[in-house]
Amino acid sequence: MSYFSEAIETMDRGELDALVDERVRYTVRFAAENSPFYRKWFHTNNIEPSTIREHEDLRDLPIISGKHIRERQPPETQEFEFKCTDWRKVFTVHETSGTSGNPKSFFLTWEDWNRYVEKYARAFVSQNFTSGDRVVVCASYGMNVGANTMTLAAQKIGMTIIPTGRCTFPVTTITKYHPTGIVGSVFKLLRLARKMESEGLDPQRSSIQRLIAGGESFADESRQFLEEVWQVPVYNIYGSTEGTMCGECHEKVGLHVPEDLVHLDVYDPALHHFVEDGDCGRIVLTTLLAPGEQTGTLLLNYDTEDTTAVISRDQCPCGRSHVRIMLPQRESETLWVAGSSFNRVDMEKGVFQRENMDYLTEEYEAFLYGDVDETTLQVSVECLDTSNCEKELVRQNFLKSFLHYRPLLSEAHQDGTFNILFNFTEPGALEFYHIKGRPKRLVDRR
Numbered sequence: 001m002s003y004f005s006e007a008i009e010t011m012d013r014g015e016l017d018a019l020v021d022e023r024v025r026y027t028v029r030f031a032a033e034n035s036p037f038y039r040k041w042f043h044t045n046n047i048e049p050s051t052i053r054e055h056e057d058l059r060d061l062p063i064i065s066g067k068h069i070r071e072r073q074p075p076e077t078q079e080f081e082f083k084c085t086d087w088r089k090v091f092t093v094h095e096t097s098g099t100s101g102n103p104k105s106f107f108l109t110w111e112d113w114n115r116y117v118e119k120y121a122r123a124f125v126s127q128n129f130t131s132g133d134r135v136v137v138c139a140s141y142g143m144n145v146g147a148n149t150m151t152l153a154a155q156k157i158g159m160t161i162i163p164t165g166r167c168t169f170p171v172t173t174i175t176k177y178h179p180t181g182i183v184g185s186v187f188k189l190l191r192l193a194r195k196m197e198s199e200g201l202d203p204q205r206s207s208i209q210r211l212i213a214g215g216e217s218f219a220d221e222s223r224q225f226l227e228e229v230w231q232v233p234v235y236n237i238y239g240s241t242e243g244t245m246c247g248e249c250h251e252k253v254g255l256h257v258p259e260d261l262v263h264l265d266v267y268d269p270a271l272h273h274f275v276e277d278g279d280c281g282r283i284v285l286t287t288l289l290a291p292g293e294q295t296g297t298l299l300l301n302y303d304t305e306d307t308t309a310v311i312s313r314d315q316c317p318c319g320r321s322h323v324r325i326m327l328p329q330r331e332s333e334t335l336w337v338a339g340s341s342f343n344r345v346d347m348e349k350g351v352f353q354r355e356n357m358d359y360l361t362e363e364y365e366a367f368l369y370g371d372v373d374e375t376t377l378q379v380s381v382e383c384l385d386t387s388n389c390e391k392e393l394v395r396q397n398f399l400k401s402f403l404h405y406r407p408l409l410s411e412a413h414q415d416g417t418f419n420i421l422f423n424f425t426e427p428g429a430l431e432f433y434h435i436k437g438r439p440k441r442l443v444d445r446r
């Protein structure tokens, strides 16, 4: 099987754009008729839904954010104003584990599930997964949708799922069931390889044939290192409860957006205009429904607070026509120093320089201290062996990668207003080990 839904995945650009426009029209009308939030929103903003004819017209609609959702659900309001279907049609309820307070609630109907499942099934097939594959899903089975929808997608393809829900499963899971793939985050998959080695199982000689990395963005250097450790291809996947599920195909030239099921626009930081293809900007998402379809939660022009760039709208070497984007990064992980911005991923790129990895584990963390006059970035890395760690080489490789393409930051570094200090620790000595939850690798303590 080379495509999950060949006709739609390879549809030519003109037809695909026409299909998107038809779905935009229907979805906006559906919103006006069924979503308590949008009914009021259109009225307050003097928008006549029928004037939204094509995807460019979405620019005329105001952009909403997670804040709007939080403010339009209990306990803030009586009803869930983004819920646009009857409770009897709601199959599952989800919450996004937001960083601030009240988590956002999402309501999925069985139709929504099928659309989410379709997106993952297309991604899996595009990564050469097929009937007979056995996949360990390390993503957690909780109030988020990812792990469950991947599990259902596997059923459509004829794959076996081993739903461990976490990457700390016993190594015997691999020796007993001979899985061919694992879905997890880069760090968890690196840790797992280390654990397997320590228990006498060489990851490169295991049954694993490919890995899927998701859950958070990462530098391409970390992916390359993960591929080297396992000696298998690693594919990116990006998904959220809001319904963006984009997957990298086996060509590894960007993540395909399932354009018929979700519409993504890339906006400038002020959220006024679309940016040119190739330029980095904010991902603004719009649910797409085919005429006649229904949904539990609908979003138009929703600011995901993630950033990306369009790589290409041309046909991919894999044959798919759907637009390809860069692996999105979290805006909340972007910090500004000396008029220059950098993301957690940029730092990770510096740490994961290939030469460094002969001396370091994959673990690191960084803290930013200071005030307007002087800022210090403290980067802590773990040495495999502190008595044999080429600290100066690691430092130089980091600086070369991190300051390249950042002239303002580089200048500030030279004139002493931006210091970068390194801390080399033994395995297990980083601060995040003492804090529960997912490690925060870049912390702003200014």
Ligand SMILES: [Zn+2]
Pocket (backbone or CB within 6 Å): 249, 250, 251, 256, 316, 317, 318, 319, 320
């Ligand atoms: Zn492709």
